[in-house]
Amino acid sequence: MLPAAVTLQKQGANTGAVTSFMISTPESGIDSIAITYALLDPIMTVARPVVAFITAAVAGVAENLLEKRSSDTQIHPDLTCPVDQCCDGVNCRPEDHRRHHSLAEKLGAGVRYAFTDFWNDLAGWFFIGLLAAGLIAVLIPEEMVKTYLGSGLPAMLFMLAVGIPLYICATASTPIAAALILKGVSPGAALVFLLAGPATNVAALTVMAGIIGKRATVIYLVAIAVSTVVFGLILDQVYSALGVSAQAIVSGTATEIPAWIEVAGALTLVLLSLPLFFRKIRGAMRAGRRYFGRPTAGRPSTPPTSPPDVEPVCGPT
Amino acid sequence: MNFSIDVISEAWLLLRESALYILFGLLVSGFLRVFLNPNTIVRHLGKGRFKPVFKAALLGIPIPL
Numbered sequence: 001m002l003p004a005a006v007t008l009q010k011q012g013a014n015t016g017a018v019t020s021f022m023i024s025t026p027e028s029g030i031d032s033i034a035i036t037y038a039l040l041d042p043i044m045t046v047a048r049p050v051v052a053f054i055t056a057a058v059a060g061v062a063e064n065l066l067e068k069r070s071s072d073t074q075i076h077p078d079l080t081c082p083v084d085q086c087c088d089g090v091n092c093r094p095e096d097h098r099r100h101h102s103l104a105e106k107l108g109a110g111v112r113y114a115f116t117d118f119w120n121d122l123a124g125w126f127f128i129g130l131l132a133a134g135l136i137a138v139l140i141p142e143e144m145v146k147t148y149l150g151s152g153l154p155a156m157l158f159m160l161a162v163g164i165p166l167y168i169c170a171t172a173s174t175p176i177a178a179a180l181i182l183k184g185v186s187p188g189a190a191l192v193f194l195l196a197g198p199a200t201n202v203a204a205l206t207v208m209a210g211i212i213g214k215r216a217t218v219i220y221l222v223a224i225a226v227s228t229v230v231f232g233l234i235l236d237q238v239y240s241a242l243g244v245s246a247q248a249i250v251s252g253t254a255t256e257i258p259a260w261i262e263v264a265g266a267l268t269l270v271l272l273s274l275p276l277f278f279r280k281i282r283g284a285m286r287a288g289r290r291y292f293g294r295p296t297a298g299r300p301s302t303p304p305t306s307p308p309d310v311e312p313v314c315g316p317t
Numbered sequence: 318m319n320f321s322i323d324v325i326s327e328a329w330l331l332l333r334e335s336a337l338y339i340l341f342g343l344l345v346s347g348f349l350r351v352f353l354n355p356n357t358i359v360r361h362l363g364k365g366r367f368k369p370v371f372k373a374a375l376l377g378i379p380i381p382l
């Protein structure tokens with residue numbers, strides 16, 4: 001998220017626009033909307049992107065209202081070809097640039113991005129999210145949740161206190177939210193976690209202060225805190241007005257998808273992740289060897305030629 | 318031992334429930350990346366004080382990062 005924000009600002013977008021992009025991008029994405037539909041319920045599936053949009057817009061507008069200087073910087077978009085970087089699009093007419101690749105080539109590149117770049121960035125966090133959800137399901141007693149986190153402002157504030165420093169991406173936070181709702185956490189409090197978790201974390205906030213300034217970062221935080229809590233409270237009202245229990249919907253397996261297709265999908269995701277895990281294990285082993293200072297005997301020491309671990313876009317950068 | 322089996326079976330259930338949706342989400346995100354590059358978003362924002370804010374918020378919604 002942060003690299004994209006930096007390029008956005010370099011290209012001439014104003015602070016408000018950068019802020020709003022930095023909120024709505026991590027808080028919601030096609031992938032997290034899809035997984036929300038799978039694990040939570042339709043109301044949540046709609047509420048999540050809508051509240052993300054409102055939060056982003058509120059923060060961006062506040063930013064630009066409180067900003068003194070007018071930003072009339074020239075806009076220089078980066079037009080590099082997204083298919084294979086064949087051309088930077090600068091000395092190339094847009095019509096020609098658009099026709100460098102056939103539709104099939106573009107779709108192919110899209111599939112490649114989906115199952116290599118995107119999944120590589122997501123997979124580690126996603127499996128951590130699944131395990132965390134499993135731990136919550138097994139470890140946390142329902143009574144405790146009912147007593148302390150059932151509903152109301154205290155539950156929201158608790159989720160905020162957990163979500164703001166924690167780094168968790170939107171997709172990976174969803175199974176955790178599902179586990180929390182199953183234990184009796186109110187959907188509004190879960191929404192606070194789903195929005196505040198991905199939008200902020202300790203590492204990103206420090207970097208962000210460098211990009212958009214300290215004051216702008218404070219506005220960013222306050223906007224997120226206020227708007228997620230307010231909408232969390234509203235969402236709880238919506239559920240009680242409609243007489244729906246989020247807990248009941250989430251616990252029901254409403255999908256009519258045959259079991260074998262579900263299992264095939266799950267195995268596909270696991271298979272797609274194997275290369276990444278092997279690379280991580282190899283990286284860890286190499287680091288271990290370096291740490292214990294044992295030169296590989298008999299072989300000339302080879303410089304590390306493998307590419308460094310893929311930087312998680314979905315991680316603190 | 319029982320404990321870790323319980324945790325993993327809970328995680329596996331969630332994985333089964335969500336895998337197809339994730340694959341679909343990834344695929345759409347991949348196409349989006351080709352047709353709407355986050356780096357070129359600024360082209361669509363335009364100028365002004367507030368219009369770019371709303372457009373950036375809207376464009377950020379589908380983009381996974």
